Amino acid sequence: MKIRKILVFAALVVTGALGINAQEANPMMQPLPIDPAIRTGKLANGLTYYVRHNGYPEKRVNFYIAQRVGSIQEEENQRGLAHFLEHMCFNGTKNFPGNGVIDYTRSLGVQFGGDLNAYTSIDQTVYNINNVPTDRGIAALDSCLLILKDWSNSLTLDPKEIDQERGVIHEEWRMRTSASSRMFERNLEKLYPGSKYGKRYPIGLMSVIDNFKPKALRDYYEKWYHPTNQAIIVVGDIDVDRTEAKIKEMFSDIKNPENPAPIVDEQVPDNAEPIIIVDKDKEEQMNSVELMFKYDSTPEDQKGYLPYLIEDFVTDMASAMLNARLQEEAQKADAPFVSAYGYAGNYIFAKTKDAFTFNATPKDGQTEATLAALTREAMRAAKFGFTATEYERAKANYMSALEKKYTNRDKINNDVFGRACASNYLEKEPLLSIEQTYQIMQQLTPMLPVDVVNEAMKQLISLSDSNVVIYNTTTEKEGMVYSTEASLKKAYDDARAEKIEAYVDNVKQEPLIAEQPKAGKIVSEKENAKFGYKELTLSNGARVLLKKTNLKEGEVLFSGSSKGGKSLYDAKERVNLDLFNDVISYSGLGNFSSTELQKVLAGKNANVNLSLANLHEYVSGSCTPKDMETMFQMNYLYFTNIKKDEQAFNSLINQYRAALKNKSLSAESALQDSVTYTLHAHDARQISLEEKDLDNANYDRILQIAKERTANAADFTFTIVGNFDETLVRQYIETYIASLPSVKKGKKFVHENFNKISKYATGTVDNTFHRKMETPKSNIYMFWYNNTVPFTLDNSIKADAAGQVLDMVYLKTIREEQSAAYSANAGGFANLGNDVPFNAIYGYCPVKPEKKDIAIQIMREELQKLGSTIDADMLNKTKDLMVKRYEDGLKTNGYWMNVIQTWDENGVDINTDYEKLVNALTPASVAKYVKDNFIGKNSVSVIMLPQE
Numbered sequence: 001m002k003i004r005k006i007l008v009f010a011a012l013v014v015t016g017a018l019g020i021n022a023q024e025a026n027p028m029m030q031p032l033p034i035d036p037a038i039r040t041g042k043l044a045n046g047l048t049y050y051v052r053h054n055g056y057p058e059k060r061v062n063f064y065i066a067q068r069v070g071s072i073q074e075e076e077n078q079r080g081l082a083h084f085l086e087h088m089c090f091n092g093t094k095n096f097p098g099n100g101v102i103d104y105t106r107s108l109g110v111q112f113g114g115d116l117n118a119y120t121s122i123d124q125t126v127y128n129i130n131n132v133p134t135d136r137g138i139a140a141l142d143s144c145l146l147i148l149k150d151w152s153n154s155l156t157l158d159p160k161e162i163d164q165e166r167g168v169i170h171e172e173w174r175m176r177t178s179a180s181s182r183m184f185e186r187n188l189e190k191l192y193p194g195s196k197y198g199k200r201y202p203i204g205l206m207s208v209i210d211n212f213k214p215k216a217l218r219d220y221y222e223k224w225y226h227p228t229n230q231a232i233i234v235v236g237d238i239d240v241d242r243t244e245a246k247i248k249e250m251f252s253d254i255k256n257p258e259n260p261a262p263i264v265d266e267q268v269p270d271n272a273e274p275i276i277i278v279d280k281d282k283e284e285q286m287n288s289v290e291l292m293f294k295y296d297s298t299p300e301d302q303k304g305y306l307p308y309l310i311e312d313f314v315t316d317m318a319s320a321m322l323n324a325r326l327q328e329e330a331q332k333a334d335a336p337f338v339s340a341y342g343y344a345g346n347y348i349f350a351k352t353k354d355a356f357t358f359n360a361t362p363k364d365g366q367t368e369a370t371l372a373a374l375t376r377e378a379m380r381a382a383k384f385g386f387t388a389t390e391y392e393r394a395k396a397n398y399m400s401a402l403e404k405k406y407t408n409r410d411k412i413n414n415d416v417f418g419r420a421c422a423s424n425y426l427e428k429e430p431l432l433s434i435e436q437t438y439q440i441m442q443q444l445t446p447m448l449p450v451d452v453v454n455e456a457m458k459q460l461i462s463l464s465d466s467n468v469v470i471y472n473t474t475t476e477k478e479g480m481v482y483s484t485e486a487s488l489k490k491a492y493d494d495a496r497a498e499k500i501e502a503y504v505d506n507v508k509q510e511p512l513i514a515e516q517p518k519a520g521k522i523v524s525e526k527e528n529a530k531f532g533y534k535e536l537t538l539s540n541g542a543r544v545l546l547k548k549t550n551l552k553e554g555e556v557l558f559s560g561s562s563k564g565g566k567s568l569y570d571a572k573e574r575v576n577l578d579l580f581n582d583v584i585s586y587s588g589l590g591n592f593s594s595t596e597l598q599k600v601l602a603g604k605n606a607n608v609n610l611s612l613a614n615l616h617e618y619v620s621g622s623c624t625p626k627d628m629e630t631m632f633q634m635n636y637l638y639f640t641n642i643k644k645d646e647q648a649f650n651s652l653i654n655q656y657r658a659a660l661k662n663k664s665l666s667a668e669s670a671l672q673d674s675v676t677y678t679l680h681a682h683d684a685r686q687i688s689l690e691e692k693d694l695d696n697a698n699y700d701r702i703l704q705i706a707k708e709r710t711a712n713a714a715d716f717t718f719t720i721v722g723n724f725d726e727t728l729v730r731q732y733i734e735t736y737i738a739s740l741p742s743v744k745k746g747k748k749f750v751h752e753n754f755n756k757i758s759k760y761a762t763g764t765v766d767n768t769f770h771r772k773m774e775t776p777k778s779n780i781y782m783f784w785y786n787n788t789v790p791f792t793l794d795n796s797i798k799a800d801a802a803g804q805v806l807d808m809v810y811l812k813t814i815r816e817e818q819s820a821a822y823s824a825n826a827g828g829f830a831n832l833g834n835d836v837p838f839n840a841i842y843g844y845c846p847v848k849p850e851k852k853d854i855a856i857q858i859m860r861e862e863l864q865k866l867g868s869t870i871d872a873d874m875l876n877k878t879k880d881l882m883v884k885r886y887e888d889g890l891k892t893n894g895y896w897m898n899v900i901q902t903w904d905e906n907g908v909d910i911n912t913d914y915e916k917l918v919n920a921l922t923p924a925s926v927a928k929y930v931k932d933n934f935i936g937k938n939s940v941s942v943i944m945l946p947q948e
Contacts, residue, residue, distance in 0.1 A: 031304045035433035038421065039240050043252050046228035047152075050421040051243045052235045054414050057891050059134045061141060061236030062414040065148045066422040067125040069224040071200040072266055080204015081212065081220050083120040084169055088217070089127060090116075091161045093150030098161075099816065101147055108132055108140055109880035112811070113823070120202050122349045124426045127151055130415060133884055134237050141238070145250055152230055153254050155221060159214045167819030167848065169209050175822050175846045176203070177775045179284035183473045187277050191469065194269045197350055226256045229263065231425040235417045268353035270294070274468040274492065276485040280476035283774050285662040285669075287474040289367055290359045291374045291492075294347050294467035295460060297354040300428040309430060309440065313398075313448070314456045315344035318356075320394040321386045321453075325377060325503060326360075328595050331647040336369035337362050338651075338658045342378075344460060347469075351427075355469070356460045361658050367472060367483045368491035375495035382461035384502035385454025395445055396603025404605050404624050406438040407554030468492070475662050508596050512589070512633050517640075520738025522730065531900055531911070533721075536730075538738040541714025545900055546729065547721045549893055556628055556722035557893045558608070558635070559901065560619040562715040565612050567757045569705070571684045575693045576702050579656075581611040583702045586652045588643030589634060595648070601630070608634040610642075610706060614757045617709040619716075625723055632736040639710040639740045642703060649699050660691040667773050671944045675781050678767040678942050683759040713740035719901055721893045758836045760787055761940050768943040776946035778849045782859050783941075784934040785840035793910050795839055796830040797882070797917050798929040803828025803841050804878040805870055805926070809862045810843060818858070820851035832906060839933050841866075849946055856943065867931035870923035882918045 034040070039051040071082045090101050090112070102112045110116050115130040129144050185201055192198035232251060234243050271294075298308055319342060326340040340360035347355035358378060362370035386394075405412075412434070423429040432440070462468055470488050474480070520539040527534055533547035566577050588594050608621030608631055619638055623631035663669050673688050680686040718737060720729065789795065806826035814824035824845040831838040841863065847855040889895035899911045 030306070032306060032309060032430045032432060033436050034431045035436070037433065038417075038431060039244055040421075041244070043227065043248060045252065045254055045256060046226075047251050047254065048231040048425055049244070049247045049251075050231065050233045050235075050425070051238070051240050051247070052417050052421070053238055053240050054235055054412065054417055055237055056411045056413065057131075057237075057888055059237050060414060060888075061132045061134060061144070061234065061238055062418045063129040063132065063144045063148055064231075064233035064235075064418050064422055065127050065151055066231045066233065066425050067225060068123070068229045068263055068426055070121050070123045070125055071202040071204065072123050072196060073224050073263075074200060074204075074220065076199075077208065077212065078216055078220050079200065079208045080169070080202075080206075081208070081217050082125060083202050083204060084165065084209065085155075085217060085221055085225075086118045086120045086125055086127070087165050087169060088155055088157055088162065089118065089151045091165060092156040092158050093147070094154035094156065095146055095150050097156065099812075101150075104143065105129055105132075105147075106808075106877040107880065108136055108144075109877070109884035111881055122197065122200060122202060123351050126422055126426075128415075128418070130418075131884065131888070132236075138242075141243075142246060142250075145232075145234075145246060148232055149250050149254070152225060152227070152251070157214060157218050157221065162214050162217065164816070164819045166210055168815055168822055170206055171820070171846070171848050172822035173203050173206055173209070174775060174777055174848070179281035179774070180473065182774065183279040183281055183284070187279055187471070190275065190277050191348060191471070192268060192350070193271070193275070195350075196266045197268060197348075222257065223261055226260060227251070227254050228256055228260055231422070233418050233421045233425075235414045235421070265352050266350075268294070268347060268350045270467055271469070273465050274470055274489060276470045276472075276488050278472045278474075278483055278485055278488065280474050280480075280482060281774070282476045283665050283667070284473060284475045285666055286658060287362050287364075287367060288359065288472070289362060289371050289374070289488075290357060290469070290471040291371060291378065292347065292355040292357045292469040292471070293378065293460065293462045294353055294355045294469065295462075297346070297350075297352055303428045304430060310444070310448070311456075313441070313445070314453050315460070316398065317391065317394045317453050318381070318386075318457055318460065319343045320397065321390045322377065322381055324390065324393075324598070326358075327598075329373070329377070331595060331651040333647070333650065335363075335651075336366035336373050338654045340370075340374065342374075361655075363654065363658070364661075365481065367474070368487055371470065371472075371488055372491045372495035375492050376498065376500060378461045379463070379496060379498075380500050380503060381457045382463060383500060385457055386450055387503065387505045388450050389505045389507050390503075391450040391453065393599060393602035399441070399445060400603045400605050400624075402438055402441060404554050405434050407624065408552055409434045411552045463496075475665065477662070477665075507599055508592065510591065510600075512592070512600060512630065513636065514591060517636065517735065517739035519735045521734055522738065530909070531896070531903060533900055535904075536733065538733070540738055540740055540742040542737055542740065542742065543717040544733055544737060545717065545719045545904060546726070547719075547896055547900060548724060548726060549721060549896065550723055551891055551893050551896075553723050554605075554624045555893055556623050556625060556631070556720065556724050557897050558619075558621045558623070558631055558718070558720050559897060560635070560716045560718040561616045561901070561905075562709070562712075562717075563616055564709065564715070565616045566614050566685075573701075573705075574685055574687065575689065575696045576698055576705065577612060578689055579697055580702055580705060581609070582652055583649060583697075583699065584610050584638075584642065584706055586645065586648040587703070588645045588648070589637040590641050590643060593643060593645045593648065604630045606630040606634065608638060610638040610710070612705075612709065619718075625725065628724060628728065629732055629736075632732040636736040636740065638706075639713065642706055644699065644703060646699070653694055653697060656689070656694055657691055660689060660694070663690070667771050667777065667944065670771060671779055671781075671942070674767055674769065674944065675942045678765060679761060679783060679940050681759050681761040685757065685759075711741060712743045713737070714742040716740075717901075717904060719897055719904075721897045721900070758787075758838075760785065760836075760838075760938065762938055764938075765940045766943075767941070768945065770945050770947040772947040776849050777944070778847045778852045778855075778946065779944045780843070780845045780847060780852070780856060780859060781942040782843045782863075782939070783840060784842070784863060784937065784939045785838060786933040786937050787836045787838050789837055789839055789933060791830055791832040791837050791839075791906075791908065793908065793913065794917050795929065795933075796832070796910075797914070798921065798926050799828035799830045799839055799841065799933075800882065801828070801875065801878050801918075801921055802866060802870075802926050802930050804881065805874045806841065806843065806862060806866055808874045808877075809866075809871075810845065810859065813858050813862065814845060814847070814855050818851060818854055819848075820855050821845050821847045824855070824859075832902065832908060832910075841930070841934055852943070852945065856941075863930075864935065866927065867935040868927055870927045872923050875921060875923055875926060879918050879921055883915055886914050886918070 189198035606623035810824035
C-alpha cells in the first residue's frame with residue numbers, strides 16, 4: 001500500500017523505543033522486536049518451535065501444533081479431506097490407538113471439544129491441548145508432546161475408523177448447514193472467479209466424504225503433514241530450557257518427504273467491473289447486503305516491520321470511526337438500514353487479498369437505498385476523511401484498551417500467547433510482547449495525525465468500479481420483491497456520483513454528572529473473615545460488600561442486586577419485561593443521549609448495565625481502577641436519571657422487527673420455542689416475542705418500571721471485588737451510592753409471586769413434531785428434573801458429575817460407535833436462588849434422521865443406567881476436571897463475586913468444602929443421587945424430525 005511511504009516519519013519517531021540507531025540503518029527495514037520471553041527456533045528438519053513460560057494460570061500448560069496447510073492444498077478428489085484428517089487425529093495414533101488421545105487427556109482433566117480441540121481453515125490447521133495441569137508430573141507434559149508428535153507424522157488412519165467417521169463428518173455438515181451457508185457455498189465461485197478459493201470451502205463435498213478411498217486421505221497427510229510445514233508451541237508454567245530440549249529430542253528424527261511439495265499462495269484476481277451477487281433462500285430470516293472494496297494484502301515478508309504495525313493501527317482507527325458513524329446513522333428515523341458496520345480485513349477468507357467490508361441489514365424494501373447509504377459513507381470517508389474529534393475519541397479508546405492489557409500483563413491467559421505464536425508462524429504476524437507494543441504505541445500514536453488515516457482511506461476505498469463486490473442475500477417468500485444485479489448496480493453508481501458533504505461531528509462538552517450529589521455516609525462496618533470481605537452499611541440503608549484482591553491488577557467488578565424483578569409484575573407486562581434489558585441499555589444517561597454517551601465515555605474503561613431477572617433487579621459493571629469513578633457515576637445515573645432516547649428506542653425496535661419478521665421460517669427457532677413451551681408447560685410468561693408483540697412495547701412504561709425498581713436503594717446490596725484503592729472506593733461509595741434515594745417502605749419481594757415466574761411440566765411429557773426443511777435435520781432434547789429437593793452444594797456437585805459422565809457416554813455410543821451425530825451432549829446442574837429448587841440432567845443431540853430411533857433409545861436408556869451404575873473411570877476423570885476448574889476459578893474475581901453473593905443472600909457456602917465433596921464422590925453415591933432425583937420423576941423430551 002502507498003500508505004507505507006507516508007508513514008516513514010513515524011518509524012523514525014519510535015526508533016528510540018525500538019533500540020534502533022537511525023543513522024546506522026533504515027528504521028523502516030529493521031525488524032520489529034520479538035517478545036523476549038518467547039524461545040523460538042527451527043530444527044534441522046525444518047520444524048519450528050515456540051516455548052514461553054507464563055505463570056497465569058499457575059500450574060497450567062497449553063500445547064499446540066500448527067500446520068501451514070488447509071483445504072486450499074486439496075486435490076479435486078480430496079475436497080473436505082483436510083478437515084476429515086483433523087477428525088482422524090482423535091481416532092487413533094501410533095502411541096494412542098483408538099480413542100486413546102481423548103481418554104488420556106481426560107485423565108488429566110482436559111475435556112474433549114473444549115481444551116482438547118482443533119480447527120481446519122482454508123490455509124491452516126491448528127490442534128490444541130490446553131490447561132494441562134503440571135502437578136501430574138513431567139511424564140504428563142511429555143505425553144502431551146508425544147501426542148503432538150503423533151499428530152505430526154504417526155496417525156494410524158485405520159480404514160474402519162475412517163468409515164465410522166464419515167457419518168460424523170456428514171452430520172457436522174448437516175448441523176452447520178443453514179440458509180446463509182447454502183447461499184455462501186453456491187456463490188463461492190462467483191465471489192472468487194478464476195481462483196481456487198472458490199472451490200475449497202473447508203467442509204468439502206459430501207460426495208467426496210461419503211465415498212473417498214482411505215488412500216486419498218493418507219496421500220494428503222503424507223504430502224502436507226511434515227516438519228517444514230509445522231510448528232510446535234508450548235506455553236505455560238514450564239521450565240523453558242527443559243521443554244526446548246525435549247522438543248529437540250522428540251521431533252528431530254522426523255523425516256520430510258524426499259521432494260516436499262511447496263506451499264504456493266493462491267492469488268485472487270482483480271475485477272475491473274463490480275461483482276454483484278443476488279441470492280435467496282426459503283429459510284433465510286434476514287435481508288443482508290455487503291459492499292466490499294478489495295485491495296492487496298501486505299506480503300508476509302513485510303509484516304515484521306514497523307510500517308505493518310502502523311497500517312494495522314490506521315485501519316483499526318478507520319474501522320472504529322466508520323462504525324461510530326454507521327451506528328449514529330442507524331438511529332435516524334429515515335435510515336434505510338436497521339444496523340450496519342464496517343471493517344478492514346481478509347477478503348472473506350483469502351490470505352492474499354484484503355477488503356474493506358461494509359455489512360448492513362436493510363429495512364423492508366430498502367436494499368438499494370441501504371447499498372446507496374453504505375456507498376455514500378464509504379465515499380465520504382475516502383473523499384473527506386475523518387474529523388480531529390472523531391480521531392481523538394478513537395485513539396482514546398484504543399489506548400485505553402491497550403493500557404488495560406498492559407496493566408493486566410501478568411494475568412494474560414496461556415491461549416493468548418499460544419494463538420499469537422501460531423499467527424506468527426502461519427501468517428507472519430508480529431510477535432511483540434504487550435510491554436513492547438505499549439511502549440511503541442505510546443510514542444507512535446500521538447505522532448500520527450488524522451491526515452494519515454484520511455490518506456489511508458483513499459487507498460482502502462476504491463473510487464472506481466475496480467475490485468468492488470456487492471453481495472445481497474434475502475428471504476425467498478411469496479410476494480417478495482427482490483433486488484436485481486441491475487438495480488444494485490444502479491444504486492451503487494448513483495450514490496457514487498452524488499455530491500457528498502463532509503461529516504459534521506457534534507460533541508457535547510460537559511461532565512457526565514452535571515451536579516455532584518450530596519454524599520451520604522458509611523454508618524457501620526463489619527468483617528467477614530470466612531471469605532475476606534467487609535460489609536458496609538450506608539446512611540440510606542444500602543449495603544456494600546468489599547473484597548480487595550490482586551487477582552487481576554487492572555480489574556474491578558461491580559454488582560448490585562435487590563429482590564423483586566419480574567416477579568412483581570403481571571404476565572400482561574411480558575413484552576415490556578422481555579424488552580427491558582435491551583431498551584435500558586439503548587437509553588441515554590443524565591443529559592446524554594445514547595450516541596452522546598458513547599462519545600463522552602471515549603477512552604474510559606468503565607461500563608454499567610441495569611437489568612431485570614425473574615426474581616431480582618441488577619446493576620452490574622466493571623472498570624479499571626483509574627476509571628472507577630466513571631463506573632460509580634454511571635450506576636448513580638441508572639438510579640436517578642435514565643434519559644429517554646426515542647431515536648435509540650426506535651432503532652432497537654427496528655432491529656427486533658428485522659430479527660422476528662421471518663422467525664417462523666427457521667426450524668431452529670421453532671425447536672427452541674418448542675423446548676421452552678414444553679418444559680414450562682406453556683406458561684404465558686415463557687411465550688417468546690413475535691413481531692406483532694412489538695406494537696405493544698411501551699417505552700414510557702419500561703422507564704417507569706426502571707424507576708420503580710431503583711426507587712429504594714435500601715433494598716440493594718452492592719458487591720465490589722477487585723484491585724481498588726480502598727480510600728478512593730469508600731469515597732465513591734459515600735458520594736455515589738450512599739446518596740441514592742431510599743424509602744422506608746419499598747415494594748418488597750413476596751412469596752405469593754413465585755408461581756408467576758417458575759412453572760414446569762410434571763410427569764412424563766413428549767413433544768415430537770415434524771417440520772419441512774431445506775436440509776433435513778433431526779434434533780433431540782431431553783430433560784430429567786426434580787423441583788422439590790432443596791439446593792445443597794453436594795447435590796449441585798453430584799448433578800454436575802452425573803451430567804459429565806453422561807456426556808462421555810453419549811459421545812462414545814452415539815458419535816463414536818453409531819456415527820449417528822457430530823455432537824451428543826449432556827450436562828447436569830442444581831439451581832440456587834430460584835423461586836423453586838431445580839435439580840436437572842439434560843441431553844442434546846442433533847442426529848442423522850435415519851438414526852434418530854437409535855439415538856433416542858440410547859439417550860433414555862443411558863440415563864436409566866446412570867441410576868444404578870456409574871463408570872468408575874469416567875467418574876474419576878470427571879472429578880479431575882471439576883477440581884481443575886475449581887482451582888482455576890479461585891484465581892478470578894468473578895468466582896469470588898459469586899461466592900460472596902451466594903453466601904450473603906442464601907447463606908450457602910459454595911467454596912469451602914467444594915474440593916472435599918468432589919473427592920468424596922463415588923460411583924454409588926452419584927448413582928443414588930440420580931436414582932433418587934430423576935428416575936421416575938419429571939421428564940421432558942422435545943424431538944424435531946424432518947417432514948417426509
